[in-house]
Amino acid sequence: MIRRDFLKTGALSALGTSLLSATKPLEQLLVSNKNLVGEAKNIIFLVSDGMSSSTLTMANLVSQRMNGRESKWISLYRDRSITRSLMDTASANSMVTDSAASSSAWGGGKRVNNGSLNVNADGSFNTPILQKFKHAGKKVGCVTTVPITHATPAGFCIANKSRSKQEEIALQYLPLKFDVMMGGGDKYFNSAKRADKKNVYAQFTEAGYHVVKNKSQLSAFKGRQPLLGVFAADALPYTVDYTHDKELQNQVPTLAEMTENAITLMKEHPEGFVLQVEGGKVDWAAHSNDSPGLLFDQLEFDLAVEKAIAFAEQDKNTLVIITTDHGNGNPAIFGEDNVDQKFDLLQKFKHSNDWVLNRIQNSMSASQLIELINDAQGYAISNMQAENLLSHYEKLDGGGLYNVRKLPFELFGKIQAEYTAIHWASMEHSSDYVELAAYGPGSQLINPVLRNTELHQIMLQAAGLPA
Template sequence: MKRRDLLKASVLAGTVALLPKVKAQGAFQNTPSLGRRYRNLIVFVYDGFSWEDYAIAQAYARRRLGRTLALERLLARYPSGLINTYSLTSYVTESSAAGNAFSCGVKTVNGGLAVHADGTLLKPFFAAAKEMGKAVGLVTTTTVTHATPASFVISNPDRNAEEKIAEQYLAFGAEVYLGGGDRFFSPEKRKDKKDMCAAFAQAGYGVVRTPEELSRTNATRLLGVFSDSHVPYEVDRRFRGIKVPSLKEMVQAALPRLASHRNGFVLQVEAGRIDHANHLNDPAATLWDTLAADEALELLTAFVDRNPDTLLLLVSDHATGVGALYGAGRSYLESSVGLDLLEGQKASFEHMLRLLGTNPDAGQVKEAYRSLKGVALEDAEAQIVVEAIAKKAFRPDGVRYGIQPSNTLSWAMVQRNPSKPDRPNIGWSSGQHTASPVVLALYGQGLRYLNLGLMDNTHVFRLMGEALGIRYRNPVMSEEEALEILKARPVGMRHPEDIWA
């Protein structure tokens, strides 16, 4: 290297060293505005949804279903952009911190709902909308008391305190609560034996538990809990005949009840189990929950067309997994074959594990993969699955994966021949959330921007505020303050398996 080049290199190195350390909170802010107000607001959260999930669903819909995604049409023609997702103290967020960023407009630590690490309460956006006279609805495929919906209406330092959150919902008094989580409402399942279903009924809610009851009820206010825990995956509802309403059917029940309200409404819809499917590294469960979300999206855009005073804001809270369709074969010509093979997958790993029980043999495992995943496992692979289920010996070793059997179930059916897929060629980086920016898109009349650019997730709060003309600020906590508090008293995240959604 010449002396001149050396000098240049050292100057450059010096420049890098002199750059200020950019903190998460102080990051570059792009704050596009809507330019108009709306009467109604629908926030559609795709939980744990990455661009890789988008790419797979888009390709599958085109190749195997002969249609384009409603989401693809929305992204092509309406304002969209990216959001950064980091929480106050981590570049990888979880759903409550992400939900708080949307709902409260400030960064928080992972684990609490509309609350700072020191216990300072934050006002969630739907609480402000309710004060303004808006009807409120929450519709989700997770337990209805789960982090993403809950962070929009109540404060609680522990996102896992779902029995308590059920009581907070009653006090809050939204018009519609639809999702899973009967065990947080039914007296025989709650630890304290309180009958929250009776309490809701007494407060004037129609309480429903089946798709038939949902379609039959005339109640104007609704509590629907359609499963003990989360609503089963779409792939199981569709192909295994499990009797729960689809996300679209729940949205269909919610909309007229909210739209009849004289002051307008706010509704959060959550496709909450895209995240869970990604945690499990289950490509078919991820795909079908994404496609089910798309059917609900189709219905919502049609509602907006008929009710132009409504803004639809679609957003993912973070990526999870991430399961990516990777290139295969010479010139990647075989890539799509692996995608087509998803057609043979007719159940989730969750369903498969239930069928296999706690102590299956290799023959039962091979039969389950053949009939439910369209994959012919080899004996050695089946044995790996047996040991994952019976002995919790997870593969591959290492913190990126080994938190639950499903990750091993997915790993057991990975591609053996990289140039000729005989199994879906979808590779996973982990069974956890990841840090990548995710989608934000808007649908409504009179929107100015086509490219919203890269935003912070807290900007969702400002966009919602502008849409409804609601202005307030929640207190901000610094990263340093939060780290001090966390050092003294760890909050939330009791176990890696709690890091859901």
């Protein structure tokens, strides 16, 4: 049946082209790229930070096996409603990028050295894209599950020689009057936590911003002034922990909720809006080899994708770009024996590895540790494994980028792999080409393979702005 339908359709198509070409010159049959593209009034740029291709695969498998449906991202591929590409993520000084250089490639249109935000090697600055769109009259904003001052949102917003200067970056946001900025990072705004003791919240309020610090305050805000929402001291909680904590659910909005709120606050603007959305904790989990943290945050990111696509389908004037800045850790399911059963254990998890390791005390016995992990994640490690984990609490020598306490994340990831079949290649970024998808006006500009810097020009061109 499929073959007959294809042949029938193909024959009619060929006949139609033949008849048309007999009466019109070929160039009149070809629509210009500009007309194909149209103009995007709005752009929503979604970044699952540190998402290896295998992370996308495993999150989809969890969704299928636990919820009975594919992830939104994979379903967009399956129904061919989206343009798909591979993106080269290299920075100016390394084939393995960091998040600052990668976001700057999109934000400033040029590759910069790792650690820099839109600052070239010669010290010159590249104007970030949200400043360009704001100047053009659009509303602009960023939402993230990590500090709003972190590398990925900052790369769209400001220029700074160092991504680590987050107290400085918070002050750089102040005069920009961007319309929506939401995430974590209270310690970069709070006078009690900043090194210079400046009350940055007060400065934002005096400058005309509306500041919110919890979910109910966000839901109540219906105003038109710029919004700053800061919902955690540092990053927001992992989704798997959030899902099993009523207090967190009452206080902290999810990424999907922030995305929906941001769209609602900006969608009526006559000149349109540009919004960056980041699932930043995907990267943090990968640096910690934290499989439950990783996969459930990827699924939360997927819910944000769902919100963006639903709006774009209704609006019909919105370009949605879905991608990641780099791979990280390259986790994957390995093995053949009982793999399905092991992987399905994730469905019983109540907490991330981060939650577990931060609750282990040096004074615990092996049996107490076994009980803690069993309650939190649904499997019983051996006495030897428990004793090995506890031994590292005497010296605290663990690695990982966001591992301030030097907890044994790598060791726990290796132990956990025996029970989940998820193994990790590293705790660092990779040079892999990454997934990129685009929907809506401007998506036709996406080539099958592209450099990260090309997205800067594509966004400007799709919105009808000069490159």
